[in-house]
Amino acid sequence: MIITTSQYIEGRAISEYLGVVSAAQVMALAAGNKGVQRGWQNGVEGATEILQQQAAALGADAIVAARFEPFGSNICATGTAVKLNG
Secondary structure, X not given: OEEOOOOOEOOEOEEEEEEEEEEEEEOOOOOHHHHHHHHXXXXXXXXXXXXXXXXXXXXXXXXXXXXXXXXXOEEEEEEEEEEEOO
């Protein structure tokens, strides 16, 4: 599944907007810069997996306008599930 922060996918046309998908994932933040980076990355990966599951359940081919924001010790993610032509 294509996931992008852009509103468009180059070379592909969106045929249908299926709805907003969202997720929250708890980050485990260890001390130090590397620990914070790993916590952020793990949070984004977990939230992305949830977004993909929701989008797939809607019959989506892609998620556009994806956003990942920290909220306390969570990563909150949203995006729009879409069907693509072809």
